Amino acid sequence: xxxxxxxxxxxxxxxxxxxxKVAAAYPGTPSTEILENLAKYPGLWAEWSPNEKVxxxxxxxxxxxxxxxLATMKMVGLNVAADSLFYVAYTGLVGGLVIVTADxxxxxxxxxxxxxxxxxxxxxxxxxxxxxxxxxxxxxxxxLDISERFDAPVLLRTTTxxxxxxxxxxxxxxxGPQGDGEPKSYKRDKAKYVMVPGYARARHPVVExxxxxxxxxxxxxxxxxxxxGSPDLGIISGGIAYQYxxxxxKDASFLKLGMSYPLxxxxxxxxxxxxxxxxxxxDLDPFWEEQVRLxxxxxxxxxxFPMIGExxxxxxxxxxxxxGLMEEKAxxxxxxxxxxxxxxxxxxxxxxxxVFFVLSKLKAVVNGDIGCYALGVNPPLAAVDTTGxxxxxxxxxxxxxxAGIVERAVGVLGDSTFFHSGIAPLINIVYNGSNSTTIILxxxxxxxxxxxxxxxxxxxxxxxxxxxxxxxNLVRAIGVKDVRVVDPYDLKAVEAALKGAFATEGPSVIIxxxxxxxxxxxxxxxxxxxxxxxxxxxxxxRVGCAAVVRASDKLxxxxxxxxxxxxxxxxxxxxxxxxxxxxxxR
Amino acid sequence: MxxxxxxxxxxVGGQGIILVSxxxxxxxxxxxxxxxxxxxxxxSQRGGSVESHxxxxxxxxxxxxxxGEVNYLVAMEILEAGRWAPYLAPDGEAIINNQQIASLSxxxxxxxxxxxxxxxxxxxxxxxxxxxxxxxxxxxxMGNPAVAGVVLLGYLSSMLQYDEAAWLEVIEKRxxxxxxKLNKEAFVEGRHLRG
Ligand SMILES: Cc1ncc(C[n+]2csc(CCOP(=O)(O)OP(=O)(O)O)c2C)c(N)n1
Numbered sequence: 001x002x003x004x005x006x007x008x009x010x011x012x013x014x015x016x017x018x019x020x021k022v023a024a025a026y027p028g029t030p031s032t033e034i035l036e037n038l039a040k041y042p043g044l045w046a047e048w049s050p051n052e053k054v055x056x057x058x059x060x061x062x063x064x065x066x067x068x069x070l071a072t073m074k075m076v077g078l079n080v081a082a083d084s085l086f087y088v089a090y091t092g093l094v095g096g097l098v099i100v101t102a103d104x105x106x107x108x109x110x111x112x113x114x115x116x117x118x119x120x121x122x123x124x125x126x127x128x129x130x131x132x133x134x135x136x137x138x139x140x141x142x143x144l145d146i147s148e149r150f151d152a153p154v155l156l157r158t159t160t161x162x163x164x165x166x167x168x169x170x171x172x173x174x175x176g177p178q179g180d181g182e183p184k185s186y187k188r189d190k191a192k193y194v195m196v197p198g199y200a201r202a203r204h205p206v207v208e209x210x211x212x213x214x215x216x217x218x219x220x221x222x223x224x225x226x227x228x229g230s231p232d233l234g235i236i237s238g239g240i241a242y243q244y245x246x247x248x249x250k251d252a253s254f255l256k257l258g259m260s261y262p263l264x265x266x267x268x269x270x271x272x273x274x275x276x277x278x279x280x281x282x283d284l285d286p287f288w289e290e291q292v293r294l295x296x297x298x299x300x301x302x303x304x305f306p307m308i309g310e311x312x313x314x315x316x317x318x319x320x321x322x323x324g325l326m327e328e329k330a331x332x333x334x335x336x337x338x339x340x341x342x343x344x345x346x347x348x349x350x351x352x353x354x355v356f357f358v359l360s361k362l363k364a365v366v367n368g369d370i371g372c373y374a375l376g377v378n379p380p381l382a383a384v385d386t387t388g389x390x391x392x393x394x395x396x397x398x399x400x401x402x403a404g405i406v407e408r409a410v411g412v413l414g415d416s417t418f419f420h421s422g423i424a425p426l427i428n429i430v431y432n433g434s435n436s437t438t439i440i441l442x443x444x445x446x447x448x449x450x451x452x453x454x455x456x457x458x459x460x461x462x463x464x465x466x467x468x469x470x471x472x473n474l475v476r477a478i479g480v481k482d483v484r485v486v487d488p489y490d491l492k493a494v495e496a497a498l499k500g501a502f503a504t505e506g507p508s509v510i511i512x513x514x515x516x517x518x519x520x521x522x523x524x525x526x527x528x529x530x531x532x533x534x535x536x537x538x539x540x541x542r543v544g545c546a547a548v549v550r551a552s553d554k555l556x557x558x559x560x561x562x563x564x565x566x567x568x569x570x571x572x573x574x575x576x577x578x579x580x581x582x583x584x585x586r
Numbered sequence: 587m588x589x590x591x592x593x594x595x596x597x598v599g600g601q602g603i604i605l606v607s608x609x610x611x612x613x614x615x616x617x618x619x620x621x622x623x624x625x626x627x628x629x630s631q632r633g634g635s636v637e638s639h640x641x642x643x644x645x646x647x648x649x650x651x652x653x654g655e656v657n658y659l660v661a662m663e664i665l666e667a668g669r670w671a672p673y674l675a676p677d678g679e680a681i682i683n684n685q686q687i688a689s690l691s692x693x694x695x696x697x698x699x700x701x702x703x704x705x706x707x708x709x710x711x712x713x714x715x716x717x718x719x720x721x722x723x724x725x726x727x728m729g730n731p732a733v734a735g736v737v738l739l740g741y742l743s744s745m746l747q748y749d750e751a752a753w754l755e756v757i758e759k760r761x762x763x764x765x766x767k768l769n770k771e772a773f774v775e776g777r778h779l780r781g
Contacts, residue, residue, distance in 0.1 A: 004611055004623065108626045132622075165624040165649035166611060246647040313652040331654045334672040334711045337704065339665060340697040342598065342689040344634040380694065541694045546633055549688060550695035559693070 001173065004166040007158055010133035011072075011100060012037035013171070014140030019178035020044060020070045021095070022062030024055035026420065027449040028074030029109040030163040031102035035072055036452075039461050043177060048452055048461045051390075051420040052077035056084040056099065060153075063093035064193065066184035068144055072100040075116045076389060080421070082119070085153065089123045090203040091193045092151035094184075096144035103159045105283045106310025109448075111370065111389060113308070115284035120155050120261035124207050126214050127155040127260040128223060129239045133167040135223075139258065142223060150210055150217070157260060159283065160310070161240045215262040223258020226271055233325065234275025236268065236288060236299075244316040245281040249325070263288065265295055272297045279304075279323065283311045346375050348547040349517035349564030352441050354488035356383040357543050357568065358495045359410060367400060369393040369413035369422075372448045372516075373441055376412075380544045384412075391421025394429060394438050401434040408502050411438040415471065416446035416454040423474070429507045430479040437501040437508045441488070442471055443516040451519045475509045482508035489514065491571045517564055524565035525582035527558045533577035540569040540578070590643030592651040593742075596670045597662030598687050599636050602735035605760060606660070607638035609739060612756045614642040617748060624649035633690075635666055654712075658745070660738055662721070663687050668705040674712045679745060683721035683738055717741070717780070724775055733772035740776020750777070 005013065011034045015023060023046040025035040039046040049055035052073040059071035073081060078101045085099065101119065104110040120127035128143050130136040136158065143154040191199050218224055230251045237245045238257035246254065255271045257263070272278050272292075280289040280301035289301035305311075305319040320326040346353050356376040359366050360383040368374060368384035369392060377384040386396060397411030413422050418440050429436045446452040453459045458468035475483050482504045484497040494512065501508035515522070527547075536554040547562035548569045556577075558569075570578040595607045607623055614621030625638035639650045653672050659680045661667030667682045674680060682705075691697040702718070709716045719741050725734040736757070743753050754770055761769045 002615060004615060004621065160626060161624060161649060164626060165622060166608075167622045167646075167649065168615060168620060240649075243647040243649070247652075312650055313648050313655075317652060329654070331676065332711075333653065334674075334708065336668070336672065336708065337700070339669055339700060340689045340691045342633070342635045342666075345690050347633065378690075538695070544690065544694070546688075546690050546693060549693040554695075559688075 001171055002168045003171045005133045005137075005169045005171075006033065006166050007130065007133050007136040007163040008033035009037050010136035010169050011140055011156070011158070012041070013169070013175075014137035015070050015098070016041040016044065016177055017137075017175050018141045018144050019068050019181060020144075021067035021181050022059060023047070023070040023072070024049045024058035025072040026050070026052045026055050026077060027446055027452045028052075028077050028102070029449055030104060030158070030160040031072045031074045031077070031100060032449050032452065033163075034100060035461060038070070043181060046461055048454065050455055052081040053084055056081040056088075059097060059099070060084060060088050060093065063095045063097040065095070065186060067095040067181065068179070069095060069097050070100070070140075071097075073102070074110065075101050075103040075114055076110060076112065077101075078116055078119055080390075082123075085119065085123050085125070087195050088153045089125045090195055090200060090207060093147070093153065094187050096147035097153045098140060098143045098147060098156050099153055100156045100158065102163050103157060103284070105159055108160055111387070113284065115287060116155070116157055117260050117287045118285065124211055125153050125155060126150070126262065127157055128258055129157045129260045130162060130258070131239055131242045131256070132162065133165070133169045135258065136162065137169055139223065146214075146217070150214055152210055152214070157239070159240050211262055215265065218259050218262055218264040219267050221259050221264070224264050224267060225256050225258070226267070227254040227256060229253045231274060232276050234271055234278045235281055236271070236278070236292065237281040238288075239283065241281050241283050241311050241316070244311050244313050247313050248316045248320055257288065260287070263291055268292055268295060269297060272299070281305060281316060281319070343378065344375060345378060345546060346372065346381075346544065347518050348545050348562045349522070349566040351443055351488040351512065351514045351517070352376060353381070353543055353545065354491055354494055354568055355412070355439060355441060355512050356381045357572075358491060358498060359383045359412075362495070362498060363407065364498070365400065365405065365407045365409040367393045367397040367409060367411045369417050370448075371414035371417050371441070373412060373414060378544065380542045390417050391425060394422050394425035394436075397436050397438065398425065398429050398432065398434045401436050408437070410498075411436060413440060414447070415440060415442040415444065415456045416452070418471065419455045419469070423478070426475070426480070426509070427478055433506060435506060437498070437510065439510045439512060440471060440475075442511055442513045445516050445519050447516045447518065451516065471511055475511070480507050480509045482506070483511070484508070485511045485513055487514060488512040489566055489568065491568065517566070522564060523583055525580050526560045526563045526565055527567065527570050527578050528581050529556055529558060530577045530579070531555060533575050535575060537574070539572050539574060543568045543572060545569060590641050590646055590651075591658075592656045592675075593640040593658045593660065594651075594656040594670060594673050595638045595640070595660045595662075596666045597636055597683075598666065599633055601636070601662040602732060603636050603638050603662060606735040606739045607640050609753070609756050609760055610640045610742075612760065613748070613752050614640065616752050616756060617642075619643060620646045622646045622649040635669065637670060658742060660742055662735055662738065664702055664705050665689070665700065668700065668708050671708045671712065674709065677713050677715065680709050680713065680716045681738055681742055682716065682718050683734055684718050685722045685734070719776075719779060721776070724779065725772060728768065728772055728775065730768060733769055736769050736772040737776035737779070740773040741779050743773070744777045744780045750774075
């Protein structure tokens with residue numbers, strides 16, 4: 001039976017059917033749904049680890065224990081887990097290990113646009129790359145087989161369009177996992193698994209030989225296939241770029257690479273020798289193009305196709321026109337007038353808003369972080385001054401303060417980010433003593449990526465109750481003496497906490513606590529505006545809430561559907577023109 | 587050369603675009619065609635624009651079409667319809683829910699929401715076939731504004747020559763049991779809106 005599955009759902013299904021026993025991940029778009037789906041299957045352990053490095057170490061442990069294992073992450077997550085990738089590349093494993101890296105060309109929801117095929121070459125491990133959901137499912141199985149056969153971790157790279165597009169997958173009615181999954185006796189082999197220099201030196205040649213063996217395997221790997229068309233044009237492509245290229249170059253011959261690294265040199269040369277002109281169509285870096293050129297094969301690619309941004313049929317077509325392979329489209333583009341944009345914004349009722357409103361008012365320098373609160377950069381709040389990668393805020397603010405500035409600098413991150421990579425830099429603030437105020441926006445969830453559990457929520461990925469880590473106790477245990485817990489809906493309290501913290505010598509932490517409204521859907525009521533009192537001064541618009549609307553008569557109106565009754569706008573009103581009508585109160 | 591039928595569903599986060607495009611993709615498979623569907627989730631649920639592509643064909647490669655290749659643009663919101671107009675094919679069909687949702691720049695008085703006429707005029711560059719549909723009003727009349735998308739789905743289905751049953755079966759599978767009846771009625775209502 002054919003069923004439409006997203007790439008992520010298909011990877012989960014493939015992992016289940018291939019007998020994956022342990023899967024660990026930290027959420028991150030576009031990879032998150034893999035573990036969310038895998039968690040629904042019986043007979044395996046799936047978890048949200050606090051960060052990607054922990055997730056990969058967990059999966060490695062399971063693979064050392066002889067079981068098939070999976071770790072998934074968005075592409076920047078592999079930066080966090082890179083240290084572990086490099087050691088497991090040396091040690092190898094017993095059970096198969098697949099590491100999914102979900103790249104995000106176009107940066108739909110990422111802070112950079114890195115091409116993680118480079119990690120395969122860097123760490124000297126194989127990488128497979130599906131082009132649709134059927135391949136997503138199948139390639140998990142191939143990758144596990146390759147992993148066990150070559151004693152290597154295997155990277156599986158998706159990109160946003162592959163991960164999130166739904167395409168047809170052949171699904172068996174009742175499929176079950178391979179293998180017995182029974183505990184095995186631990187295989188000790190110190191020279192292979194203890195990477196002290198003496199042993200590690202002996203492993204490096206093994207890794208180099210393994211790459212050669214894998215390149216040989218790639219020559220006959222069924223994922224690398226030639227589809228003959230016209231000999232006038234040969235295209236080497238893979239991943240989603242292959243789909244776009246097939247769409248644009250209808251008659252060309254294709255070498256479709258299902259294995260991104262290492263490359264099948266003989267196959268590439270054979271293909272090249274039979275076509276008149278050879279193009280590589282790949283998104284982001286010229287990863288294949290450069291290697292093909294190094295083989296001494298004449299090839300073109302990035303001369304015509306961009307290194308920046310996400311590919312699409314239009315982008316590939318534009319490259320084809322540039323390469324002189326196609327005429328410009330006759331269809332004139334539609335001319336668009338300037339239309340108001342609709343960027344993502346903090347939700348009505350979002351508790352982060354209260355903190356950013358006060359930070360903006362106090363003109364603090366805000367070293368921010370990655371989470372919904374990155375949206376605090378948008379006007380009118382415009383409160384965030386830096387955002388780099390997860391956990392950066394608390395390290396950066398310490399550096400800013402050690403250098404010394406005239407203003408007050410504040411570090412801001414969320415609960416999930418605190419557990420991910422905020423604890424070590426907070427320890428640093430205490431250990432190396434800076435006058436840093438840090439804020440933890442604790443909305444009891446990992447909101448940005450769709451409300452995943454985290455170590456503070458008291459539930460696991462499988463939905464089971466567990467001990468919640470108490471952020472306040474943890475912060476105190478680290479040695480922070482000035483800890484203030486505030487309700488971010490109470491602007492006065494937030495301001496008092498900040499001013500109090502600023503007056504303190506040494507580290508101070510403010511925990512702004514209260515649940516994410518998008519998750520709880522709470523509605524306390526709605527705000528109503530007294531048209532007699534409102535003079536249209538617009539102070540309340542500065543909270544930047546979509547429910548607070550400037551009406552045509554210049555006065556302010558509240559969109560009742562969107563308003564949650566959080567009262568932040570009301571607290572800013574100097575003329576007391578707003579009041580809360582509680583739910584059911586009318 | 588038309589070798590596939592391309593649909594594009596657009597609107598604002600929370601307008602039910604994902605459900606509607608899921609149904610269309612499933613119907614494609616049910617009709618024995620290849621089908622692909624693509625949307626970007628992530629930041630969009632925070633009130634941003636949402637788009638979802640569905641393509642039907644004998645064999646579909648790319649999950650997204652090129653600009654100027656969308657045969658049916660279904661917009662749940664008027665401003666968003668205008669934004670995605672460049673994707674519409676010459677003489678394509680634009681089916682637009684008569685609803686305006688202010689963006690933050692509009693609601694805070696920094697930008698003006700364009701008049702409907704201006705949006706319709708954008709489409710004049712490609713097509714005369716602009717259908718302003720009372721999806722929201724119909725859904726409200728039926729007691730639940732959330733089914734506006736399904737009303738538009740019914741309207742869309744009336745433009746394709748496939749029979750009603752396939753659509754209704756998919757809706758039944760896709761919608762939570764207690765909402766099936768309402769959604770089927772909304773679908774049929776939408777089919778009849780196109781006189
Ligand atoms: C290394 C890395 N992993 C994952 C992500 C994806 N990501 C972005 S924000 C975020 C979660 C933020 O959660 P939290 O700090 O609790 O803030 P909230 O969104 O709930 O406000 C995640 C997982 C990322 N950007 N970088």
